[in-house]
Amino acid sequence: MQLELLNDQGQVASKLDVMDTVFGRAYNEDLVHQVVVAFQANARQGTRAQKDREQVRHSTKKPFKQKGTGRARAGMTSSPIWRGGGRIFPNMPDENFAQKINKKMYRAGMASIFSQLAREGRLAVVDSLTVESPKTKALAAKFKAMNLDSVLVIADEVDENLYLASRNLVNVLVVEPRYADPVSLVHYRKVLVTKAAMGKLQEMFA
DSSP, X not given: OEEEEEOTTSOEEEEEEOOHHHHSOXXXXXXXXXXXXXXXXXXXXXXOOOOOTTTSOOOOSOSSOSSSSSSOOOSOTXXXXXXXXXXXXXXXXXXXXXXXXXXXXXXXXXXXXXXXHHHTTOEEEESOOOOSSSOHHHHHXXXXXXXXXXXXXXXXXXXXXXXXXXXXXXXXXXXXGGGOOHHHHHHSSEXXXXXXXXXXXXXXXX
């Protein structure tokens, strides 16, 4: 399997040999969907809360007498079937949305995403990506020269200059290999990987 090696102008300078087990794998849509959903679910926090019948404000007085009204008997207005009553199974702040994905499934899912990106021409390699100063304008000009408007950059090491220069750019994210996640890989139009980072990715997902 070979990937395009780009120069500073975004043109193909040569080809780079990569492992088929990571970048030449068959696309498994069901597995990729499961990995993406699990990643998003694990990022969720329990920020919503509802009240049960104990917590709602109500009177403990019996609404009406037990017999003779023709209505169903009722003891308190906090009953879940009454308007303004408590919820039977309320959402609580400590709710856990986590989904478990074992390591083998996660590696296979990530390799499947990388392989599909390579087939679609959305994955490319560069020798390195550095900026001399933490200036957003300089990095934006570099991406413009390479004709990149939505890009995920996976760099071997994100120094302070590169981090500061990229953080204000819309549709640009710069991360190290260990922080590459399935949602970002799917979201950005182009994924740019440095040569040194490519070796780490192959170690992680082979």
